[in-house]
Amino acid sequence: MSEKKEMRDLVEKLTKKQEEIRELIKAEIEWEPVGPTPMPEVADLRNWDMRLLKTYKPWYAPFCDLCCLCTYGKCDLTQDRRGACGIDIGTQQARIVLLACLMGCSAHAAHAGHILEYLIDRYGPDKKIDLGTFIEVEAPNIRTVTGLKPETLGDLKNAIEYVYKEITHLLDSTHFGQEGSALDYESKALHASMLDHVGMEVADIAQIVGFNYPTSVADTPLVEMGWGSIDKSKPVILVVGHNPATSTVVIDYLRENGLEDKIEVCGICCTALETTRYSDKAKIVGPLSRQLFFVRTGIADVIMTDEQCINTNMPEEASKVGSALIATLDKAMYGLEDATEMDTDEIIKRMTENKEHFAILEPAKAAEVAAKVAMKIAPQRKKELLSEEEAKKLAEKCTDCGICERACPNLFSIGDGITEMAKGNFEPMKELFNLCIGCGKCERECPQGVPIFRLMQVAASKETWKVRAGRGAVMDTEIRKVGAPITLGTIPGIVAFVGCSNWPDIRDIAEMVDEFARRKYIVVLTGCSAMVAGIWKDKEGRTVYEKYPPDFDAGGVVNIGSCVSNAHISGAAIKIANIFASLPLRANYEVIADYVLNRVGACGVAWGAMSQKAASIGTGFNRLGVPVILGPHSSKYRRLYLSRKEEDDWTVMDARKRELVDTGEPSPEHLAYVAETKEKAMIMIPKLCIRKNDTPQGRSIKLNHYISLYKKYMGGGLPEDLHLYIRRAADIPLVYRKEVMPYLEKIGWKPKEPVGLPTLIGTYPSKVSIDSVIH
Amino acid sequence: MATIPLHRVNVLTGIKGATILEDPGQFTKQIAKAKRPLLVLGPRLLEWSLDGKIVLEYALDIAKAANIPICATSHLKGKLTELGVTPDSVYDVVEIVNALKDPDWKGVKGEGNHDLVIFFGIRSDLQNQCLSVLKHFAFGHLKTMTLDKYYFPHADFSLNNIRKDKDWKAFLEDLTKSLQTKS
Numbered sequence: 001m002s003e004k005k006e007m008r009d010l011v012e013k014l015t016k017k018q019e020e021i022r023e024l025i026k027a028e029i030e031w032e033p034v035g036p037t038p039m040p041e042v043a044d045l046r047n048w049d050m051r052l053l054k055t056y057k058p059w060y061a062p063f064c065d066l067c068c069l070c071t072y073g074k075c076d077l078t079q080d081r082r083g084a085c086g087i088d089i090g091t092q093q094a095r096i097v098l099l100a101c102l103m104g105c106s107a108h109a110a111h112a113g114h115i116l117e118y119l120i121d122r123y124g125p126d127k128k129i130d131l132g133t134f135i136e137v138e139a140p141n142i143r144t145v146t147g148l149k150p151e152t153l154g155d156l157k158n159a160i161e162y163v164y165k166e167i168t169h170l171l172d173s174t175h176f177g178q179e180g181s182a183l184d185y186e187s188k189a190l191h192a193s194m195l196d197h198v199g200m201e202v203a204d205i206a207q208i209v210g211f212n213y214p215t216s217v218a219d220t221p222l223v224e225m226g227w228g229s230i231d232k233s234k235p236v237i238l239v240v241g242h243n244p245a246t247s248t249v250v251i252d253y254l255r256e257n258g259l260e261d262k263i264e265v266c267g268i269c270c271t272a273l274e275t276t277r278y279s280d281k282a283k284i285v286g287p288l289s290r291q292l293f294f295v296r297t298g299i300a301d302v303i304m305t306d307e308q309c310i311n312t313n314m315p316e317e318a319s320k321v322g323s324a325l326i327a328t329l330d331k332a333m334y335g336l337e338d339a340t341e342m343d344t345d346e347i348i349k350r351m352t353e354n355k356e357h358f359a360i361l362e363p364a365k366a367a368e369v370a371a372k373v374a375m376k377i378a379p380q381r382k383k384e385l386l387s388e389e390e391a392k393k394l395a396e397k398c399t400d401c402g403i404c405e406r407a408c409p410n411l412f413s414i415g416d417g418i419t420e421m422a423k424g425n426f427e428p429m430k431e432l433f434n435l436c437i438g439c440g441k442c443e444r445e446c447p448q449g450v451p452i453f454r455l456m457q458v459a460a461s462k463e464t465w466k467v468r469a470g471r472g473a474v475m476d477t478e479i480r481k482v483g484a485p486i487t488l489g490t491i492p493g494i495v496a497f498v499g500c501s502n503w504p505d506i507r508d509i510a511e512m513v514d515e516f517a518r519r520k521y522i523v524v525l526t527g528c529s530a531m532v533a534g535i536w537k538d539k540e541g542r543t544v545y546e547k548y549p550p551d552f553d554a555g556g557v558v559n560i561g562s563c564v565s566n567a568h569i570s571g572a573a574i575k576i577a578n579i580f581a582s583l584p585l586r587a588n589y590e591v592i593a594d595y596v597l598n599r600v601g602a603c604g605v606a607w608g609a610m611s612q613k614a615a616s617i618g619t620g621f622n623r624l625g626v627p628v629i630l631g632p633h634s635s636k637y638r639r640l641y642l643s644r645k646e647e648d649d650w651t652v653m654d655a656r657k658r659e660l661v662d663t664g665e666p667s668p669e670h671l672a673y674v675a676e677t678k679e680k681a682m683i684m685i686p687k688l689c690i691r692k693n694d695t696p697q698g699r700s701i702k703l704n705h706y707i708s709l710y711k712k713y714m715g716g717g718l719p720e721d722l723h724l725y726i727r728r729a730a731d732i733p734l735v736y737r738k739e740v741m742p743y744l745e746k747i748g749w750k751p752k753e754p755v756g757l758p759t760l761i762g763t764y765p766s767k768v769s770i771d772s773v774i775h
Numbered sequence: 776m777a778t779i780p781l782h783r784v785n786v787l788t789g790i791k792g793a794t795i796l797e798d799p800g801q802f803t804k805q806i807a808k809a810k811r812p813l814l815v816l817g818p819r820l821l822e823w824s825l826d827g828k829i830v831l832e833y834a835l836d837i838a839k840a841a842n843i844p845i846c847a848t849s850h851l852k853g854k855l856t857e858l859g860v861t862p863d864s865v866y867d868v869v870e871i872v873n874a875l876k877d878p879d880w881k882g883v884k885g886e887g888n889h890d891l892v893i894f895f896g897i898r899s900d901l902q903n904q905c906l907s908v909l910k911h912f913a914f915g916h917l918k919t920m921t922l923d924k925y926y927f928p929h930a931d932f933s934l935n936n937i938r939k940d941k942d943w944k945a946f947l948e949d950l951t952k953s954l955q956t957k958s
């Protein structure tokens with residue numbers, strides 16, 4: 001074939017591919033012009049990634065020095081060694097990070113796919129997406145990434161199929177002998193994680209539409225939380241996991257059969273949040289860290305598992321305490337017999353008489369079985385919990401050997417609480433229970449067989465708390481109101497507490513939420529963090545959900561929802577660029593991410609991040625330009641994105657003047673950062689909300705919080721890097737002027753001009769023009 | 776059998792583990808060899824105490840005895856100020872480690888990067904991860920050491936797991952004495 005013909009074929013092929021994409025995103029509907037990257041493929045946003053990675057370089061902390069991914073291994077990758085395939089230790093870390101992000105992304109994408117399939121089956125593909133009067137920009141992530149404006153459930157399918165396709169390509173790159181650059185693996189991880197936000201958005205839009213969850217409303221109901229809130233005199237169904245397809249059907253079944261007040265439905269982890277979006281009668285037991293604890297109380301007559309973050313030993317755990325188990329999704333079937341086609345009465349008989357567990361993949365059937373089995377076996381449930389007297393006796397078995405401390409991933413000694421319990425002192429155990437992340441390793445390792453989780457029953461507070469039900473997307477009207485103050489800096493920032501329950505102390509989240517809501521930041525929450533924000537009451541007995549308004553506005557505390565609702569947080573940042581700054585979203589990711597990075601003072605706090613989903617959620621925020629603070633456990637994710645403020649180049653383009661400006665201002669300073677203590681996190685949050693776009697008034701408000709929190713936790717003085725964030729004297733908060741001015745003089749600080757319209761576009765090779773960032 | 780760290784999350788999956796030093800004299804020898812040592816102190820030093828004295832004070836005695844500059848991580852600076860000590864630098868642990876990785880970094884004194892870093896008082900999983908960063912990416916220009924009462928496999932030099940607090944206290948005091956004698 002001649003070279004010319006080859007070229008012609010290639011051009012034709014490309015055009016064909018582009019045509020296919022245009023068809024998928026319905027390009028003919030001209031709601032906005034199609035931007036430069038519709039349904040971007042692996043390398044399409046690579047330049048943006050490389051620009052981010054130039055400032056925020058990957059920091060690798062290998063958690064394992066070896067690689068055992070193929071039969072050439074194990075390969076020792078220590079220091080400058082390479083594996084048989086040629087890979088080095090840094091690239092290997094990046095490969096593992098990509099794998100983690102892909103696991104996270106695929107968990108949400110498969111969740112989305114399953115929900116969509118279920119709802120399309122129920123309502124058809126033409127069911128309209130309507131998120132209520134106040135939400136017109138229904139799918140900011142999908143619009144920005146793919147270029148599609150989804151109008152029906154069927155349109156969502158196009159979006160999720162795009163995600164599936166990309167996952168395949170990305171996963172392929174982790175095979176033996178593929179990618180050889182750590183930075184390229186990072187770019188791929190950023191891609192996977194951006195896709196995760198698309199997948200999450202598909203899932204939650206589908207859920208809101210299909211299950212009639214609250215939308216376009218701020219003051220959703222306050223629901224009860226805490227194991228003490230569960231009425232143990234009734235049959236109890238516990239739902240665990242993330243996918244509400246079955247739990248909502250359980251509620252329907254109870255409603256239709258007049259059983260809603262006769263059977264308790266409670267949940268752990270995100271399914272709990274999802275179920276309370278559907279019924280305010282459902283209760284939240286608590287975050288993932290309370291899973292084993294609660295299951296081992298035996299209070300649940302029936303446990304229904306769906307997907308993600310469920311103890312994989314659930315059938316055995318259920319059997320030990322006489323609970324019945326139904327696995328409702330094909331993701332986790334635990335080797336159980338698939339009873340989807342079995343006669344309902346037969347299943348109930350075998351579950352109640354033979355104590356068998358089953359997988360039932362048809363929600364309506366699973367719901368009916370759960371209700372009937374719960375009613376049958378509840379009367380036989382052993383209702384008494386451990387008494388203090390019994391606990392003291394059991395605790396006496398402890399020999400204070402210290403093995404539980406060695407096993408504990410939160411690095412504390414539950415044994416100290418147990419030895420005190422044996423003496424009749426229950427207080428230390430109550431305190432230690434707050435540090436427990438519920439992994440169960442201690443009890444498994446204990447040579448004396450001390451039933452540590454049962455002993456926790458006497459330590460766990462029976463108190464009940466209130467959590468506001470998740471409300472889904474932030475309303476366009478709210479964005480319109482806060483857009484200006486956020487980008488000018490007069491609302492000092494949006495702080496998003498997200499992610500799992502692997503935190504140093506369960507009380508940390510509520511304390512941080514209270515601190516920042518009081519300071520008039522906008523506080524948004526999802527997942528396990530949203531639950532535990534409620535585990536604290538002020539002097540008047542109010543949780544943060546009762547103390548602060550539920551509005552997306554200064555000083556509001558907003559429960560957005562479950563893990564998949566995280567897409568509404570990235571979505572809110574995107575909507576600021578669109579609704580407030582009028583930037584087009586359609587297939588325009590690079591411009592929007594640049595806007596968010598330089599102008600939206602938002603910061604994520606994934607204090608208890610643990611799962612692979614948390615890895616992709618966080619990394620997705622990073623690609624969009626939102627920095628994330630992680631708790632100390634997260635150094636085990638192996639990779640952070642850190643800058644070095646004194647050494648790095650902080651040049652941006654001033655889009656108005658079209659000139660490069662060396663700002664010397666490290667804002668935001670890091671993209672993925674681990675803080676060792678909550679005190680340090682509290683100092684970093686205001687700093688990571690600083691943006692180059694801040695007006696002098698906005699900057700002085702932000703610095704006021706930075707300085708005051710620094711003083712509070714560092715025992716006085718001024719932040720070491722304060723001068724880097726002061727452009728002119730007007731940036732200095734009035735109350736600190738007397739202290740700051742002499743300090744600046746002493747170190748030879750010189751004023752500099754704030755940048756009119758800061759952007760990274762123009763500082764690196766990109767198809768995007770500087771014009772496109774001007775609105 | 777290789778030594779198992781006290782906290783099992785820090786078990787080494789690899790080949791190159793720390794050399795265990797038992798005797799304060801061996802630590803002193805390594806510290807004396809270094810041209811520009813640095814002591815990175817963490818917030819656990821506020822929580823631990825030995826004989827009614829917080830471990831931070833033992834750490835400060837060591838710093839003073841050998842005139843080692845201090846980097847205060849997390850919110851440790853507050854207590855240091857209260858004790859009348861101004862740290863030579865304030866960074867969080869991941870940040871100081873990030874700087875230490877760079878052979879051309881100017882160091883906390885502006886005199887060039889350090890050639891020995893002593894970690895003390897950071898929660899053990901994070902400390903071991905930070906040591907891993909330096910083991911893999913800074914081995915050409917710097918050695919690492921720990922003074923906590925646990926074995927840290929990713930360090931170059933570490934104590935063994937110490938069961939009794941009185942032994943740890945004796946070690947820290949003897950190290951101070953040994954460093955004083957040396958200088």
Ligand code: SF4
Nearest residue numbers: 067070073075083085
């Ligand atoms: S994938 Fe590479 S480094 Fe890993 S075991 Fe195989 S050859 Fe070794």
Ligand code: SF4
Nearest residue numbers: 398401402404415446
């Ligand atoms: S492992 Fe068991 S016996 Fe040993 S201290 Fe812990 S609870 Fe006690």
Ligand code: SF4
Nearest residue numbers: 408436437439440442
């Ligand atoms: S269950 Fe709690 S106390 Fe036990 S090892 Fe896990 S975190 Fe530690």
